[in-house]
Amino acid sequence: MSFLEEIQRRRTFGIISHPDAGKTTLTEKLLLFGGAIQEAGAVKNNKIKKGATSDFMEIERQRGISVATSVLAFIYKDKKINILDTPGHKDFAEDTFRTLTAVDSVIVVIDVAKGVEEQTEKLVEVCRMRKIPIIVFINKLDREGKDAFDLLDEVEQKLGLTVTPLSFPIGMGYDFKGIYNLWEKKINLFTNENKTTVSDGVEFTDIDSEELEEIIGETSAETLREELEMVDGVYPKFDQEAYLNGDLQPVFFGSALNNFGVKELLDCFIDIAPTPQPKMSDTRLIDSKEEKLTGFVFKIHANMDPKHRDRLAFIKIVSGTFKRNQPYLHVRNNKKVKFSSPNTFFAEKKEIVDISYPGDIVGLHDTGNFKIGDTLTEGENLNFKGIPSFSPEHFRYVNNADPLKAKQLYKGLDQLMDEGVAQLFTLELNGRRVIGTVGALQYEVIQYRLEHEYGAKCTYENLPMHKVCWVEPSENNEEFKEFKRVKQRYLAKDKRGQLVFLADSAFTIQMTQDKYPSVKLHFTSEYE
Incomplete structure (x- = not known):
């Protein structure tokens, strides 16, 4: 296969959502349909101590959440698919933001009962800023939830997206019978009572035919026709170019746990999703x-x-x-x-x-x-932009709890910080180490991993700080010297040796900027 053909057959995407929307389950089922695994990890079934395939760190198995982005690859219909499953928990958002720099498109998973949640809004905003093509997957249709049109409105309003449904549910919750696939003009139904088996899909080019009543019943057929007419009248037609430009977002409905709607999503995805982008x-x-x-x-x-x-x-x-x-x-x-x-x-x-x-x-x-x-x-001197460190919101001094293991502690901290789990600052005044994180749960992860992976123990002391600001050196030498002298107690170096200012309030930042106008303060490390 030629170089250009290899590029054309690749699809690299991330899956993002709020915790518990079913992101890891969807990842599992995509692998299942891709033939990459023979049996899903029984994410919800505690009797089978398996855990999801993509949650492989010990702490993830214990807590039941994803705390690190994992990478999975498989071949489906001769396309090479790379999935990046990201943590949904807001305390690990920084890992997710960085992962979004490595994907060409994104699938956003939304829980049918909870609708759009805060974490999803933040992540979608980043995708919109970067013009990343988005597909929306509304999950857990076998549970009681919001009306399909209400959900579509919510996605448009809260996430600022322009949606077009490419599949539509037949019933919801207890009445959920299946899905009409608008992309392929097919109906997929549950084929047994416990709603775990899915039919292969009956082709339906004409939904007005009487055959529809025979398959899903008179009431459901009438409702489906009305709803599809509304979809046709209200939402724009799918346009691949608009989707690739980030201006139109197709929506699929399904239930990942019950394998429902996942194959439709995958089949459409490999047709429309972007190949590797510049x-x-x-x-x-x-x-x-x-x-x-x-x-x-x-x-x-x-x-x-x-x-x-x-x-x-x-x-x-x-x-x-x-x-x-x-x-x-x-x-x-x-x-x-x-x-x-x-x-x-x-x-x-x-x-x-x-x-x-x-x-x-x-x-x-x-x-x-x-x-x-x-x-x-291969020799060219260039760097890719847009992978910043964000200003942490939680700060704690880190202390060594076992003096005999100082070497292990510092090695562990060093490596965990390189991973981007958190950020380490060393105070200029006394050399004490401060860990800054985006979320409090990261402290638990650091403590757990230091002990279990490096054999080191640490304790924390709270440090009531508001934000960390990266300091851009001033051209006014006298003013910069004065700033460093007055703020000495609050100055530290980050891991790359850049000077940072630990501010205890937004007011302090404002006052400092007013007093030393030539000293610029930044909330991300990538300001140059």
């Missing part, structure tokens, strides 16, 4: 069809296999081909590096791969050379 670097736009390799690290994961203490850098290939044992330029370190065992992923299962193409996610064994945002090229 990406902006700090020097120029990189086209995926260029023959020279470019790629960037969007995630680092230590101890995927605790027995081996391995650490993997996840790289999204933007252009060219990534070949095993070939030397590439690590732009930040200005060094040539080569990799003897690059991996592709299937959750925690890894396979060594000889060649990867644009759109693929490759895992590289890392001894501490990589940081999030690092770029690999």
Whole structure:
């Protein structure tokens, strides 16, 4: 297969939602339909101690939530599909934001009963800003929930999307009989009482035919015809170009737990979703069809296999081909590096791969050379933008609880911070370490992972701070010196050695900016 054909057959997308909307279950079922797994992980069934395929960290199995983005790849109808399953919990939003830099499109999962939730709004806003094509999947139709049209209105209003349904439910909750697939003009029904088996789909080019009554009953047939007429009158026709430009969002209905509507979603997705897209670097736009390799690290994961203490850098290939044992330029370190065992992923299962193409996610064994945002090229000096660190909202001093394990603690902290789990600041005044996180749950994850992966224990002390601001050095030298002298107690360095100012309130930030106008304060690290 030629290089261009390989690019055309790739689809790389992320799945995002509020916690508990069924995102991980949907990921499992996509793998199931893709033939990548033989049996779903029985996410809801505690009798089977399996956990979902994509939740492979021990703490995720215990808490029942995803705390790290996992990468899964499979082939479906000769298309190579790369799924990035992201954490839904708001405390891990930063991992999700970074993952959105590595995807070409997104599926947003919405719970039929809860509708659009706050976390979904934030994530969709990021997708809209970046013009990422979005498909909406309304999940859990076998439960009592909101009316289909009310949900579509809510998605349009709260998320600011322009939707067009490509499938429509026949009944809801207890009356849920199946789905009319507008994309393929088919009806899919449950074929047994306990609503776990799905029919193959009966083709229906004319929904006015009497055959419809025979299949779903008179009342349901009448309701479906009325609803489809409304859909036709109210919503725009599907236009692939508008979808790819981020101006139109197709909607599918289904129940991932019961395998319902998932195959329809997958079949349509591989037809309409974008192939690997160009990406902006700090020097120029990189086209995926260029023959020279470019790629960037969007995630680092230590101890995927605790027995081996391995650490993997996840790289999204933007252009060219990534070949095993070939030397590439690590732009930040200005060094040539080569990799003897690059991996592709299937959750925690890894396979060594000889060649990867644009759109693929490759895992590289890392001894501490990589940081999030690092770029690999064939010699060109460029960096990809848009992978910032956000200003944390929770701050705690970190103390060593076992003096004999100081080395393990600092190594563990160092590696976890490289992963982007949280941010570490070292106070200028006394060298004390402060961990800043976007959400409080991350402190538990850090403590748990330090103990179980590095054999180190830590305790925390609260530090009542409002925000951290990255300080852009002032051209007015005297004013900058004065700022550093007066604010000495609140100054620290981040992991990259950049100066930061820990502010205890929004008022303090305002006052500081008024007093030292030439000193600029930023809420993300990527201000240059």
